Amino acid sequence: MFSEEQNKLAKIAKVLGHPARIAILQYIIKSQSCICGDLVAEIGLAQPTISQHLKELKNLEIIKGTISGTSVCYCINQDNWKKINAIFSEFLNINNNNLNCC
Amino acid sequence: MFSEEQNKLAKIAKVLGHPARIAILQYIIKSQSCICGDLVAEIGLAQPTISQHLKELKNLEIIKGTISGTSVCYCINQDNWKKINAIFSEFLNINNNNLNCC
DNA sequence: CTTATTAATCGTAATATTGCAATATATAGA
């Protein structure tokens, strides 16, 4: 029903469409890397909830998690972050200057 | 619980997080302006469904609708499109190059 | 081996989203 591009764009936007996931990404960037417990303390949602949001971010491959002892170290997947940035920029930078606007 | 910025970003992303709404935006850009019926014919969802998606896009003020006889002419709100682009670019262009990644 | 720590998963309740048929509203034209 929709094009590959439309589905891809929407899928990315959907994952970014929750403030907790934005907060998680911003905190990971700020701290360079962190564990789930850091995010629970920082954001103030329950551990299973944070874990669930991390799972969605991992599914999008915008972050990656590395097991380190009993904890998991999360950081940005820089290559995919750049790809996602490129996909979004391409869409948002469409020149829609239009004198025929109603 | 979340910052103004986080909520704003998530709100924008959430609206963009459905392929029908991406398709609507792309079609409006391509055709410069169109009416609801054009989108129903183009996209293949029922008229109330398209109308509902248009409402969400209007709420975000990324599009605007002008009454023209019995129909409503929709086009991109260029100023707000640019603002949304700026908000997203600022977030996605954060330099997260990081050698301390786990 | 036992216990503590950390994160993931399961189960579930509350809420939100999506899609559409039916209906309402509003304007244009005969």
Add this chain to the structure above:
DNA sequence: TCTATATATTGCAATATTACGATTAATAAG
């Protein structure tokens, strides 16, 4: 005024999302 056209709104069913307590799994430390 009556009818046709275009869109919005309502109501509702199906599905998805969000949040969290309880539990599980996996590793580390004693």
